Amino acid sequence: MALVAIMDRLAIGEENALGDLYEHTSAKLFGVCFRILKDREEAEDVLQDVYLTVWRRADRFDAERASPITWLATIARNRSIDRLRQIGRRGGDRPMGEAEDIADEGADAFAALADSDDARRLTECLGTLDERTHKSILAAFYGGITYETLAERLSVPLGTIKSRIRRGLIKLKGCLSQ
Known part of the structure; x- marks a missing residue:
């Protein structure tokens, strides 16, 4: 897969690889960020912060554990949620309901994952x-x-949602590790 090769280039510090990664993933990752932040x-x-994080942590990416887009989308999701919490703490100066809706025409994270060999196992689990x-x-x-x-x-x-998801993720981890 092209993204795995780009991630390998990033891991060794090749600067051009970051531009290639941005070109292939920015629309999708912006969609993840925008869906959460509105x-x-x-x-x-947040998207800029995501790519800075990826640049610094590219050597931590493991293609055996996740596809590049899944890893990137997780970083984007987590950074977006962190920013949303930060906005909430400072009172947020923009009404969230007035944000314009932008449809993400690309496949969602689940559809992107479905293209990989891991999709069958994940679906089963x-x-x-x-x-x-x-x-x-x-x-x-x-869904972001x-x-x-x-x-x-x-x-x-x-608390119920957090517990439900945490227990579910623990079950998924056990199922996927078999």
Whole structure:
């Protein structure tokens, strides 16, 4: 896969590789950031932070554990959620409801993962989870929905969502390691 080769080049410090990675992944990762932050400027700032993080941590990428797009989307998701929390602490000066909707025309993270050999195993393991946990994990990790938003949508306490997803991820890890 081309992204794995780019990640290998990044790991050895090849500067051109970062531009290649940006060219192949920026639209998708911006979509992840924007879906969570609902603010174009914040999403652009977070996206820049994502690529700085990738530049510094490229040597930690392990193609045996995840595909490059999954690894990158996870970093983008985590950075976006961190920024969302940071905005919330400082009171947020922009109303979230007024952000313009931008459709991400690319495949979602689950569809990108489906192109890999890991997709079959992940699908099988997700199938072993109860329906609520299965849907919660898909919404949070492949839909880019924050735990807080998911709790509101499902009308359950935030702690319940966190526990449900944590237990589900532990089961997935056990299933995938077999």
